Amino acid sequence: MPCKKYVFIRKFIERDGKLVLISLGKEIGPLNVSFCINDVAVGERRLNLSIIQNVAVTCATEIDPKETVFGYCMIVSVIFLAMTVAIYSSFSNLRDLFGKSIISYCGSMAIALALLAIIKLMAYSDMSWCAVRGFLAYFFLISSFFWSNAISIQILLCSRAPALFSAKSSFLWYSLYAWGCPAVLTICMAIVNFHPGDHAKPGLGLNHCWFANESQRWYYMYSVMSVLIILNMCIYVYCATLVCQKPFSSAHIKEMRYKLWLMIRLLVLMGLFWIFEMISTFTEAHIVWTILDVFNTLQGFLMFVVLVVLRPRVIKTIHQRGLFFCMSGIVEKCLAVVDDAEDECIVHTEVAMTDK
Structure with missing residues (x-):
């Protein structure tokens, strides 16, 4: 053989x-x-x-050169996601409810991409460890989508009224939702995977570390992702309708617009490229889909740009700590001409991770 x-x-x-x-x-x-x-x-x-x-x-399944490229792109994403987590974790003014959710989202995505990169780049010899890597990658990948939905819900609630619960208790509820649901889905998928029979099994650890074909991905992964992406889109449309139809004060309108623009960027990064990947499962292989897959695997870099580079509050915090060194002058000039809408927003949920 x-x-x-x-x-x-x-x-x-x-x-x-x-x-x-x-x-x-x-x-x-x-x-x-x-x-x-x-x-x-x-x-x-x-x-x-x-x-x-x-x-x-x-x-062993031979590694496609294209999959190798995707694996290295995922490593790049992991590095930038880890940087985002480190920055948001290091400064207390960034560790509000939204910030802690971003940490959870980026952390989940980083772990998922790291495991998927290992699956793509390393030949497997032990099917037990292969299955463990596959199920962990599934759990953290689905968790990142639940955290994206939790962030959208937070933006919706913050745009309507002050939070009814403290930020600490709210984060616990969001954590229960965003970690608990993926845990239940992963356990159910493991039961289906290892239960004897001729039913449609995910196939993780059964001569493959990941889903072997598109039908398995749709049964167990893309279906969940699609529901969460649609929910996020509905929240965005609803909030946009509120801004257009409700007579708010000018400060409230500015807050709503900032949150909505943030939702648009998060929706694009978290959903658009995954939607393209889902569409590609119904079409023949094409260079366009390969390019879009590369962008999807590089979403960690894109998240870093949106959540760190393009968010004045984060850049201002880093600058105030003197961490830009020789670039401080350039950063200060840029901050002087940038309209930081967040500073003018009424933040209802800001709290540090510790109780100090």
């Missing part, structure tokens, strides 16, 4: 000439893959011993 790279499966049985995996005491399969059974030496480093073990050997 000639292959460039191999996968060694230790827990398996052979039934009627087909491979059946054993995971958590349950049978998975039979799998429609070519394989052979061989004895390999498994080393024990601490005892300096080699144990001969019977394993199933099958071909």
